[in-house]
Amino acid sequence: MGFLRERMGKILAFFIGFALLAFIVSEVVRSGGSFFRDDNSQLAVVNGEKVPLDEFNKKLEQNTNQFKQQSGQAISPQITNYIQETTWNQTLSTLLLKKEIEKLGIIVGGDEASAMVSGNNPDPQIARQFTDPQTGQFDKAKLNQYLSYLNSAQAPADAKQQWADFLIQLIEAKKATKYMALVTNGLYVNALEAKDDYEAKNKLVAFKYAMLDYASIPDAKVTLSDDDFNTYYNEHKGEFKNQQELRSFEYVSFNAAPSKEDTAAIKTDIDKVTEKFKESTNDSLFVQINSETKTPLAFQKKGALEPRLDSAMFNAAKGFIYGPYISGGSYKVAKLADVKSTFDSVKTKHILFNPATEGGVEKAIAKADSVKKLIQGGKSFAEMALMYSTDKGSASKGGEIPPFDVNGLMAGGQGQIAAEYTNASYKAAKGELIVVTSQFGVHLIQVEDQKGSVKVVKVAVVDKPITASSKTQTIAYSKAQAFLGNLTKDNFDAEVKKEGLTKRTADDVTGTASGLPGLDNARDVVRWAYKAEKGDLTDKVFTVGDQFIITRLSAIKPKGTLSLEAVKTQITPAVRNDVKAKQLAAKFAGASTIDQAAQKAGAKVVPVQNIVFANPMIPGLSAEYKVVGSIFGSQPNKLSKPINGAQGVYVFVVDGFTNPAPLANATKQKQQIAQVLLQRSEGQVLDALKDNANVKDNRAKLL
Incomplete structure (x- = not known):
């Protein structure tokens, strides 16, 4: 008993801890491990504020429908990706601005809100909605009539709710405008900035240069050391900031495209359909039964059909058959179902x-x-x-x-x-x-x-896609499955070589990408890449279009400053040029004039005139920012030291500068610069807020 009394505290602590652990384990089992996984209902968390997936999807659907309505385009994987990214940026910007607005205490008072709706100068969105179509002027009487209607018993609840939601959006937009005004009102351009900008665009320089191209030294003759890479990386570290996580993977593909036998079989089918199409008396029904693409028949005017049909159908009689022909990966046969004149x-x-x-x-x-x-x-x-x-x-x-x-x-x-x-x-x-x-x-x-009046035709089209047969697909899939079965984490490259396959790479893939070069509709592959670890192999064969692919995750570039290892391949050409530059610069050593420098290096002296600092293009070469910047910072008639440019190593001598006339109107120059700053300010403010935000982004896994 004495033993138990002395150790009772520890015994109780043990049992309490054990009970808590058992509770946690049971919850993990019951909820599928949600304690340790991201909540699948949250698309992101921005500065502690959750972005629910269902709310984001509603906005995404609205933006998608709006895009369809405005453009009339089909929604491809690339367009889907664009709309998703746009919707995400809208959501993120709204949340970040909301946080800043709350922090600064920016509000829209009751009187101000009333003035935005019914004042003498209502908000532009209000004014647009109640503009007289005949005069183009804001009609306040029409607005008052509508407000009276909303306040009446006859107005439906949903109309009142729509108006209330609209006013909330209006007030939030006004707060955002005030916030941006705080930023833009702090922008100032002084006289010195105006003078510098004027001279950068108008001060001329004449100079001579000699240049040795990096390409004059073969890459194979340059050996790069670890010190070379470290030196370059440390000098340019600020350039390697990754705005978002990126992943790269390697893959091999097994072609399941239609074989010649598959194509011949489909041609036989379309020939049979063509004979029956000629005898059909209900072309619309025939299309619905026999066509892969069951497009309703509609009258179309000249120029709307694909070119080969356009020229044939507008010069043919009703019942004319065109085809079979191949178009858009399908065998097609077309029939002129009707011809008439209608409104233009x-x-x-x-x-x-x-x-x-x-x-x-x-x-x-x-x-x-x-x-x-x-x-x-x-x-x-x-x-x-x-x-x-x-x-x-x-x-x-x-x-x-x-x-x-x-x-x-x-x-x-x-x-x-x-x-x-x-x-x-x-x-x-x-x-x-x-x-x-x-x-x-x-x-x-x-x-x-x-x-108006215009001739239109109604054309019925039956299509049979040229697709791979089950036999062709089975053969390709079996090859892919057999290859996957032989793989380990360490033998991917060896197996690729052994099977005579071509290894391809998808570099720096974003988490929201839906299509990749040569791989449309590759969303499943991207999701896998963002759940895998470096070196992981896929555990299944992916189907992407008419290809079966096997993947291996080759690199992960986290958000933030990338390591030397992560950018080594990317910076190798620049590091190699730096090493070449040392060898090329040595060829100019000991010269005191531009002619001597050119003679020693075996280069030509090239005269150049009328270059401005704001446009650093050397005629016949690419933009040379570092070289032209050095030229404008040099004294005339003095041979420069070797400068490592974009294309090669330069030495130069300035012949002279031509200064522009004194700046007559500094105010106008200031206004021009300020206008540019103003145009860029909103985007840069949002970029700065995004850089400083704490964002947990689950889009790669949930979209």
Whole structure:
């Protein structure tokens, strides 16, 4: 008992610790190890503030839909990557500015907020939304009418919420404007800066130089030491700051592209389809049944079809068959289904309803029908557009969008209209109100005008992609699987050589990359690379397009200043030039004039005139910043020491400078410099905030 009493504290501590450990282990088992893994619901953490994945995805979807609507382009992996990066930068900038605004206590007071909406000089976004289309002037009466409507019992709750959200965005934007004003108001250009800038652009120099090109010494004759690399690295260390983590991997690919036999089999199939196509009486149904790409048939004007069809179909009779032919990796056969004349362009206005916020497509259609009845009962289309449309750009113009042709192309190349919208607008009568659903939502459309006349054709196209057969794919996959089975961490290069394969590299891949040179749709590979360790081999065969690939992670470049080892390959050419420069500079040694220097080195003396500091281009050579900078810092008639330039080693002598006329208007010069600073300031402020931010970025694993 005495023994137990003396050690009771330690015994209790042991059991309490054991119980806590058991609890943690059970939680790890139950939740799949979430104690030790990043929360998969968080895309990032910025200065302690979480960025939920679902919220980011909502913004991403909005930006993607907006891109589709404005550009009319298909969303490729490259475009997806661009939209993701843009959305991320928007999110990051908003969070960073919010933090700074809160820190500085920047606010928008109640009176100021009211003035932004209903004052004599409302915010530009308010003014644009309530501009009279006829006069182009802000219509305050229309704004007051709308505000009265929102305060009435008739206004729907969602319209009030949309307006409230809009005002919040307006106030946040005003705070950001104030913050940027604090920064830009601190920018100042003094008279000396104005004078230096003026002289840099107008002071001329005439000089002579002799140059020995780095290429005059073969690379094979230069031996690089560790000291050479260390010296260069230490002198240029500031240049090796990595803004984000980068990874590189090596890979081999096994081709699963269609064989000649595969192509011949598909040609036989398309020949059979062609014979049946000739006899078809329902071309639209035939396309839906037999074509890989089930594009709805639509009338198109000349220039919209691919060139070979364009020239054939507009000079053919209804029922004409063209093909089979190869286009875009498919065998195709085309049939002229119909020919007619239609309007050259149609002008419409619309109100767009978002099914996601309305509770589904059916409810969005029902709401569009309700608004349609209100307009038919006398309500203003423009007023309803401002009230209900989620397309704020057109809503501010009364719902109007630019005229478009039968192919949906807007006037002035402003984008492309959805096919459903286009087809319905061309079928409707002038002045008619119609409800149409497209990829962008539910549209309430009013046809305002239909102009001109143009010949259009409806062409039915059946396509059969030239794809690899299962036999071809199985053979390629089996080879890839067999190669993977023979690999260890240490024999990758040996196995590549043994099998006679070509090893390729993907260098400095970002965590959000979706496509790589020669590898489209390679997102799975990038995700793997950001979960692997250096030297790791993939444990599976990746399918990328018509290739099966095996990968090995070769390098990880962390965010921050990179080590010498990480940049050694990158800086080798520059280090080699530095070593060559020492040998070349020695050839100029002992000379006292430019002619002697050239004669000793076996080089030519080249005269140059009228070079300015702001444009350091030496005629016939590349930009030579270091050389031209040295020239403008030299005394006339004095032979320079050897200067290591971008292309070689130079010696020079300045013949003289031509000074410009005295600066007559320093104020104008200051304004020009200040304008440049102002244009760059917002981007540089955000860059500085990003550099100083503590960001835990999980995009590489979650997107």
